Amino acid sequence: MERVSQPGFLAERYPVEPLLRRLREARVDPAGAALGALGLLVVALLGLELATGALLALYYRPEREGARASVQFVVTRVEYGELVRSLHGYGAHALLLALLALLGGVLAAARHRKPHEVAWSALVLVWFAAVAQAFTGSLLPWSARSALDAAVASGAVERVPVAGSALRALVFGPAGGTELVRLYGLHVGALPALGTLCLLALCLHVGGRLVGEGTAEAERVWPTLALRGAALGCFAFAVLLALASRRPLPLGAAPSLGAAASQAVAPSWFLAPLDLLLRRAPARVLGLPGATVVVVLCLLGVLGALALPAIDRRGGRLGQVLGLAVLALSLGVMGLAILR
Amino acid sequence: MSDDPKAPGSLGRRRLLDGALAVGACGAAGAVAVPAVRFATPPSEGGAGTSVTVRREEVLSEGAKLVFVGAEPVLVVALSGGELRALGARCTHLGCTVGLDRASGELRCGCHGGRFGLDGRVLSGPPPAPLAQYAVTARDGLLVVEGRRPWRG
Numbered sequence: 001m002e003r004v005s006q007p008g009f010l011a012e013r014y015p016v017e018p019l020l021r022r023l024r025e026a027r028v029d030p031a032g033a034a035l036g037a038l039g040l041l042v043v044a045l046l047g048l049e050l051a052t053g054a055l056l057a058l059y060y061r062p063e064r065e066g067a068r069a070s071v072q073f074v075v076t077r078v079e080y081g082e083l084v085r086s087l088h089g090y091g092a093h094a095l096l097l098a099l100l101a102l103l104g105g106v107l108a109a110a111r112h113r114k115p116h117e118v119a120w121s122a123l124v125l126v127w128f129a130a131v132a133q134a135f136t137g138s139l140l141p142w143s144a145r146s147a148l149d150a151a152v153a154s155g156a157v158e159r160v161p162v163a164g165s166a167l168r169a170l171v172f173g174p175a176g177g178t179e180l181v182r183l184y185g186l187h188v189g190a191l192p193a194l195g196t197l198c199l200l201a202l203c204l205h206v207g208g209r210l211v212g213e214g215t216a217e218a219e220r221v222w223p224t225l226a227l228r229g230a231a232l233g234c235f236a237f238a239v240l241l242a243l244a245s246r247r248p249l250p251l252g253a254a255p256s257l258g259a260a261a262s263q264a265v266a267p268s269w270f271l272a273p274l275d276l277l278l279r280r281a282p283a284r285v286l287g288l289p290g291a292t293v294v295v296v297l298c299l300l301g302v303l304g305a306l307a308l309p310a311i312d313r314r315g316g317r318l319g320q321v322l323g324l325a326v327l328a329l330s331l332g333v334m335g336l337a338i339l340r
Numbered sequence: 341m342s343d344d345p346k347a348p349g350s351l352g353r354r355r356l357l358d359g360a361l362a363v364g365a366c367g368a369a370g371a372v373a374v375p376a377v378r379f380a381t382p383p384s385e386g387g388a389g390t391s392v393t394v395r396r397e398e399v400l401s402e403g404a405k406l407v408f409v410g411a412e413p414v415l416v417v418a419l420s421g422g423e424l425r426a427l428g429a430r431c432t433h434l435g436c437t438v439g440l441d442r443a444s445g446e447l448r449c450g451c452h453g454g455r456f457g458l459d460g461r462v463l464s465g466p467p468p469a470p471l472a473q474y475a476v477t478a479r480d481g482l483l484v485v486e487g488r489r490p491w492r493g
């Protein structure tokens with residue numbers, strides 16, 4: 001007797017079968033497959049950050065006096081505390097590296113042009129949100145280094161023309177040492193929300209195109225690409241786990257009163273290009289403080305990165321070449337910072 | 341026909357409606373955004389802590405002493421002749437707190453390598469202006485650093 005297959009409990013409530021069928025038929029060209037695998041790695045790392053971050057938030061206290069002690073408590077008293085904290089920290093670095101690779105890959109394959117412009121801008125926003133996320137995260141334990149970094153960041157924000165002081169007050173709060181509340185709020189609220197929104201825009205773009213373009217030859221999305229992404233994610237997780245358990249992240253020295261900085265401080269590697277500019281810019285440029293000029297140039301750089309597809313309209317390659325050059329230069333500076 | 345989208349009257353009306361909708365949407369967004377930003381901006385604080393005292397011996401024995409006038413860090417330093425100066429310790433580059441480097445007898449900012457003399461002048465590095473100066477007066481054997489009206493140079 002012929003058996004009529006009954007739809008399962010889930011399938012009846014979530015009728016995604018047609019979508020999955022399209023996905024199984026979908027194929028992408030090799031460049032798309034490589035970018036797709038990297039994208040899956042980014043999503044996996046985001047998942048890791050979200051999970052470890054949610055755990056760390058159970059103990060963290062966003063105040064100058066309590067922050068370091070609460071992190072110390074996690075590291076020394078809480079079971080698996082050091083591992084979870086180190087995974088969160090190393091995971092953030094890995095996420096930045098994966099995003100850099102993705103940005104470079106997209107540019108190299110010229111996938112920033114029409115019809116991918118919005119997706120490109122979303123990816124650029126994800127990158128900047130991730131950098132801000134890594135930076136605010138590095139401030140949260142309020143070590144001596146965090147205190148100095150916070151001072152520099154608030155000084156740099158204040159250099160934004162016209163809106164500087166208002167922006168500073170908005171991000172760092174009133175004077176009197178309450179900046180951690182706002183930084184923590186950014187770290188667990190606004191920045192993840194921005195990143196998630198942009199990622200959603202990216203996923204819709206990629207997903208929509210996959211289903212629509214499932215006819216090209218080359219690689220299958222399911223299971224080839226999915227498996228590749230999963231393998232990449234597992235490999236990254238294994239490396240992070242090994243790093244976190246063999247070399248747990250140090251807590252950093254406690255800030256001294258006023259955190260005087262007569263000793264030289266090195267920046268985080270992902271801020272090395274900005275640090276180099278701030279260090280090397282002359283004290284005054286055309287009558288303006290050098291730092292103001294650097295901050296304005298950086299803002300223009302952000303706008304330029306977002307609007308890169310507009311520069312490359314009608315088959316030009318200027319934006320692509322410029323973008324790759326800036327990326328390569330930054331990578332060089334970052335590499336030097338890591339080696340040092 | 342009035343609902344023919346190609347009819348000239350209908351197109352004009354549609355534009356008008358679209359415009360009105362856009363203006364309305366912007367207004368509504370602004371009505372939400374402005375109070376939200378105002379809420380997030382902390383109210384400005386009054387000039388708390390307008391002066392602070394420090395013992396002369398403390399400054400002389402260590403060469404420099406960091407004190408706070410309200411939230412402002414101020415470094416009281418002893419010049420070679422025994423004269424005392426109160427300098428704003430906030431680096432004029434991006435605001436790190438500068439400290440005395442005893443080996444060289446200068447003030448250093450470790451953030452981007454700014455160097456200042458004990459009189460507050462910039463010696464080298466990215467800081468664009470000299471450190472702020474505060475008035476110091478002696479009262480009852482103590483030094484009083486006046487937080488009001490610092491000056492530069």
Ligand code: FES
Nearest residue numbers: 431433434449454
């Ligand atoms: S903040 Fe002092 S040199 Fe940059």
